[in-house]
Amino acid sequence: MSIPREAYQTLQSIVGPEWVSDDPAICEADRYCSLSSPSDEQRRPGCSIEPASTEEVQAIVKVANRYKIPYVCTSTFYSAGTYARKDDSILIDLKRMNEIEIDEKNLYAIVGPGVAFSALQADLLKRGLITFVPGCGGNSSVLANTVNMGDAPIGWRYGLGYQRLLGVEWVLPDGEMLKMGSLSMSDDYFWGEGPGPDLRGLLRGCAGHQSRLGIVTKIGVKIFPFVSEELEPMGWAFHSFMKLPPNRFKWYNIRFYSREDAINAMFEIGRSEIGLVVMTVPPIFRSVARTRGVGCGGFWEAWKENGPKIKPNQEDLRVLLYGIGSDKRLEYEEKVLLDIVKDFGGSPREAPCRDETNFMAADAICANVVGGRFSSEVSYESINQAVRYSRVVNEITEKYKPRILEDYGTTNWVCPYELGYIAKMECLRMSSVENRDALDKWHDDVHKFCATGGGSTIFPEDEIFGPVWGNYPEKEAKIRALFDPNHVSAPQ
Amino acid sequence: MLKVEEYKHQAETCVRCSYCKFVDLNWVKSSRFSRQCPIDTRYRFNLYSAHGLLHSALAELSGKLEFTPKLMDALWHCTLCGGCDTKCKRNLDVEVLQVIETLRCRCVEQGKGPLPEHKMLADNVKSSHNIYGADPKERLNWLPPDIKPAKKADILYFVGDPMSYRWPELAQATAKILGKAGAKFMVLEDEWSSGHELFATGQLAPAKEMADHNTKAIKDSGAKTVITSDAECYKTLKVDYPKIMEKSTEDMPYTVLHITEYIDQLMQDGKFKFNRRVPMKVTYHDPCNLGRLAEPWYHWEPKYEPPNIAVGKTWRRGEKGVYEPPRNILKGIRGLELIEMERIWDNAWCCGYGGGVGTAFPDFALWTAGERIEEAITTGAEAIVSSCPHCKDILGRAADANNTGIKVYDITEVMLRAIR
Ligand SMILES: Cc1cc2nc3c(=O)[nH]c(=O)nc-3n(C[C@H](O)[C@H](O)[C@H](O)COP(=O)(O)OP(=O)(O)OC[C@H]3O[C@@H](n4cnc5c(N)ncnc54)[C@H](O)[C@@H]3O)c2cc1C
Numbered sequence: 001m002s003i004p005r006e007a008y009q010t011l012q013s014i015v016g017p018e019w020v021s022d023d024p025a026i027c028e029a030d031r032y033c034s035l036s037s038p039s040d041e042q043r044r045p046g047c048s049i050e051p052a053s054t055e056e057v058q059a060i061v062k063v064a065n066r067y068k069i070p071y072v073c074t075s076t077f078y079s080a081g082t083y084a085r086k087d088d089s090i091l092i093d094l095k096r097m098n099e100i101e102i103d104e105k106n107l108y109a110i111v112g113p114g115v116a117f118s119a120l121q122a123d124l125l126k127r128g129l130i131t132f133v134p135g136c137g138g139n140s141s142v143l144a145n146t147v148n149m150g151d152a153p154i155g156w157r158y159g160l161g162y163q164r165l166l167g168v169e170w171v172l173p174d175g176e177m178l179k180m181g182s183l184s185m186s187d188d189y190f191w192g193e194g195p196g197p198d199l200r201g202l203l204r205g206c207a208g209h210q211s212r213l214g215i216v217t218k219i220g221v222k223i224f225p226f227v228s229e230e231l232e233p234m235g236w237a238f239h240s241f242m243k244l245p246p247n248r249f250k251w252y253n254i255r256f257y258s259r260e261d262a263i264n265a266m267f268e269i270g271r272s273e274i275g276l277v278v279m280t281v282p283p284i285f286r287s288v289a290r291t292r293g294v295g296c297g298g299f300w301e302a303w304k305e306n307g308p309k310i311k312p313n314q315e316d317l318r319v320l321l322y323g324i325g326s327d328k329r330l331e332y333e334e335k336v337l338l339d340i341v342k343d344f345g346g347s348p349r350e351a352p353c354r355d356e357t358n359f360m361a362a363d364a365i366c367a368n369v370v371g372g373r374f375s376s377e378v379s380y381e382s383i384n385q386a387v388r389y390s391r392v393v394n395e396i397t398e399k400y401k402p403r404i405l406e407d408y409g410t411t412n413w414v415c416p417y418e419l420g421y422i423a424k425m426e427c428l429r430m431s432s433v434e435n436r437d438a439l440d441k442w443h444d445d446v447h448k449f450c451a452t453g454g455g456s457t458i459f460p461e462d463e464i465f466g467p468v469w470g471n472y473p474e475k476e477a478k479i480r481a482l483f484d485p486n487h488v489s490a491p492q
Numbered sequence: 493m494l495k496v497e498e499y500k501h502q503a504e505t506c507v508r509c510s511y512c513k514f515v516d517l518n519w520v521k522s523s524r525f526s527r528q529c530p531i532d533t534r535y536r537f538n539l540y541s542a543h544g545l546l547h548s549a550l551a552e553l554s555g556k557l558e559f560t561p562k563l564m565d566a567l568w569h570c571t572l573c574g575g576c577d578t579k580c581k582r583n584l585d586v587e588v589l590q591v592i593e594t595l596r597c598r599c600v601e602q603g604k605g606p607l608p609e610h611k612m613l614a615d616n617v618k619s620s621h622n623i624y625g626a627d628p629k630e631r632l633n634w635l636p637p638d639i640k641p642a643k644k645a646d647i648l649y650f651v652g653d654p655m656s657y658r659w660p661e662l663a664q665a666t667a668k669i670l671g672k673a674g675a676k677f678m679v680l681e682d683e684w685s686s687g688h689e690l691f692a693t694g695q696l697a698p699a700k701e702m703a704d705h706n707t708k709a710i711k712d713s714g715a716k717t718v719i720t721s722d723a724e725c726y727k728t729l730k731v732d733y734p735k736i737m738e739k740s741t742e743d744m745p746y747t748v749l750h751i752t753e754y755i756d757q758l759m760q761d762g763k764f765k766f767n768r769r770v771p772m773k774v775t776y777h778d779p780c781n782l783g784r785l786a787e788p789w790y791h792w793e794p795k796y797e798p799p800n801i802a803v804g805k806t807w808r809r810g811e812k813g814v815y816e817p818p819r820n821i822l823k824g825i826r827g828l829e830l831i832e833m834e835r836i837w838d839n840a841w842c843c844g845y846g847g848g849v850g851t852a853f854p855d856f857a858l859w860t861a862g863e864r865i866e867e868a869i870t871t872g873a874e875a876i877v878s879s880c881p882h883c884k885d886i887l888g889r890a891a892d893a894n895n896t897g898i899k900v901y902d903i904t905e906v907m908l909r910a911i912r
């Protein structure tokens with residue numbers, strides 16, 4: 001079987017023969033995505049196509065509907081879950097749609113799906129503006145990330161991605177066009193809500209619809225004023241970083257020997273409305289980040305030596321102070337922070353005034369270098385719930401050691417957003433390749449706890465969570481049937 | 493060429509993150525010049541990228557994929573610039589470039605490659621020991637009467653095919669600079685092609701012949717140091733020769749220096765100074781073969797410990813390229829102002845010529861060079877300087893094709909102008 005000839009020829013006429021291919025090599029290269037191990041569930045698409053405009057996307061989707069061919073889309077192919085699950089699907093690769101428009105005065109940018117964060121960020125920094133870059137790094141798509149997950153450490157001040165989502169241009173699963181926010185009334189992306197019900201919730205949910213509800217072709221995103229000084233890149237190869245202007249930024253690493261004190265300090269920092277980044281730094285994250293340039297061997301050498309030295313109740317906070325608007329503001333933030341730290345008995349240490357992983361790059365992918373298998377549980381909670389969740393995850397992990405590798409009990413990351421209103425909790429665990437089933441069982445146990453204990457996860461299984469989360473799979477199915485009558489938009 | 497087990501292991505280690513398509517993210521200075529991989533930037537399908545080629549390698553190895561027309565097209569359009577390799581190794585342990593090179597070798601082994609244009613290079617080398625099929629007796633024709641290489645010296649100047657036959661003025665400039673710097677040097681009576689493009693196109697048998705011949709000739713000459721001003725020769729002698737002989741660079745019977753390294757060292761030691769003003773605003777293009785690909789080669793017999801520790805392996809992550817010496821030289825010339833482009837050092841955008849692409853796909857090479865010329869123009873420089881004859885050639889052609897007015901020089905030409 002393959003894509004019907006007539007359909008394929010129509011696709012060629014839409015984008016031009018250069019931008020569609022059913023060559024097995026082209027299709028094989030679009031088969032697997034980064035968040036999961038290659039498996040037979042991931043099917044080689046029947047063809048890959050690269051549209052250059054919304055009109056072309058719409059036309060492709062209409063062809064898919066006419067011939068009942070499943071399709072799945074990708075934006076920059078970092079790939080959180082992009083793959084064809086059905087044979088002879090159309091893989092719609094949107095990276096040619098990479099226009100950027102920046103409205104400096106009204107503080108928003110309009111981007112196509114092919115725009116990577118690093119590209120937008122670079123153009124913004126030159127203008128004294130900023131967007132944020134998620135933990136997966138500046139190589140991912142602004143659009144795909146914003147409609148999917150959208151969390152990054154500087155969300156401490158700027159919130160989660162979906163809150164920055166403004167006007168949306170959306171090709172629905174059947175090829176109809178939906179424009180949302182002010183865009184529905186005029187050619188204006190400035191405002192995200194209405195008219196009528198706000199449909200943006202359909203885009204994201206726990207972790208995005210993963211192209212199962214059509215294709216978003218353009219969005220407006222909020223941007224923010226930033227310092228006018230240059231964040232100068234320095235160093236080559238894996239030594240690279242961005243120099244921060246010291247009159248505007250200061251990093252502090254603060255060690256607490258009571259997790260409770262660390263968390264309370266975090267709340268207090270939020271109440272004082274200071275900082276651009278505030279988060280805990282699990283020692284394993286620090287070691288993973290330091291793996292850059294030393295590889296797997298270097299990581300294990302350091303981890304085996306440093307891991308056992310971690311004190312049971314140790315918690316490190318990392319805070320980036322930010323002189324927004326003036327140097328005086330930085331002085332103020334520092335005074336406030338040091339007062340808080342003193343009150344809660346922490347030991348502050350100033351760190352070099354540079355950034356390796358927040359403004360452009362990110363080091364989440366380094367976790368892969370550690371070797372074997374790693375897996376994360378991610379949830380969005382209040383800080384208190386995140387801490388509770390973290391404790392339970394640690395208890396569950398103990399059951400699977402040594403098949404889950406030794407983490408010395410401290411591997412959970414609390415990364416709060418919106419000055420502490422909500423927190424991402426990420427629990428990273430590792431195993432050898434042979435023991436990866438231990439990780440699967442660990443996930444199952446954690447999810448069972450979430451379902452009964454009031455926790456959440458961004459990767460819920462319908463069977464476990466459906467019954468306790470208001471039968472959402474049924475509702476989702478109804479929405480899908482309504483929007484996607486031919487069942488072609490990334491069918492499972 | 494990687495052995496099968498290791499080839500599979502390396503290809504499998506790719507996690508499909510697409511990091512290899514971008515300049516080191518901390519170095520992205522504009523959306524316009526944020527990309528690293530020429531084939532990805534031009535052709536966009538994921539197959540046209542390291543990530544795509546690594547997956548094809550796995551699929552081909554497991555019998556799920558053949559060398560289809562598109563796979564051939566992507567594989568041979570890759571300029572082997574290594575941008576992907578150092579970007580990937582910023583975060584991960586994957587021998588990206590070696591997998592692509594091995595995929596080319598497998599293509600050749602199976603009789604599907606190389607392309608006819610590449611095959612011709614091997615034919616020429618076989619008949620006349622140079623890639624042009626020119627008369628070997630003319631190899632030393634570049635030597636003007638006023639330059640007299642020594643019969644015996646510690647330094648040997650390895651000229652390379654391009655400068656011997658195509659751009660003799662660059663060989664002459666190199667020899668004159670060495671002379672002005674007081675270096676006594678020899679040249680080989682019977683230099684053969686370095687074999688650079690044969691290595692790049694997976695034609696390892698004739699490449700090995702070149703390596704064996706030249707290594708023996710260098711050894712027999714008694715030279716301790718080989719100097720070259722051709723970045724391709726530099727990388728081939730320093731990296732490809734030990735690699736094919738299953739040795740490390742440090743175990744070769746010679747040390748290779750690029751002319752810029754040699755002169756820079758003399759400058760640092762206070763033994764050499766440029767004495768003429770060259771009033772010019774220039775920008776510098778790092779040739780891939782002198783930059784991120786120029787790190788010494790470390791021979792390693794694959795040995796792993798769980799979970800994935802490569803025991804005793806020294807990784808080449810692009811940090812030891814020759815980045816600073818050419819810059820020190822340019823900065824050491826009075827009146828000359830160096831303005832950097834956005835993509836420099838290990839992030840440099842390839843000129844487009846390498847990997848056999850200039851030979852087989854001149855239009856794509858010209859497109860790639862055109863991208864670099866555009867980037868150079870944004871600096872406001874009046875000239876772009878490089879350290880490789882092929883970079884100079886293709887960048888010059890791109891500058892002319894687009895009527896840009898920007899001048900293109902080899903660094904030896906600029907150095908010569910700065911010497912009285
Ligand atoms: C190691 C790792 C760490 C990560 N860390 C973070 C993190 O800290 N914060 C965070 O927010 N995210 C994180 N992610 C997930 C991240 O959100 C996604 O990987 C990224 O946003 C995907 O962007 P992309 O450009 O690669 O999208 P793609 O791979 O192209 O697509 C991602 C998903 O969105 C769908 N999609 C793509 N484009 C569209 C579109 N135009 N319309 C509708 N659906 C579309 C795709 O089908 C796919 O399911 C991480 C992922 C990895 C692998």
Ligand code: SF4
Binds near residue numbers: 508510513542580
């Ligand atoms: S080659 Fe490296 S950087 Fe590129 S996709 Fe694979 S793992 Fe990522």
Ligand code: SF4
Binds near residue numbers: 530570575
């Ligand atoms: S070697 Fe260069 S052209 Fe080839 S895949 Fe890597 S970055 Fe792209």
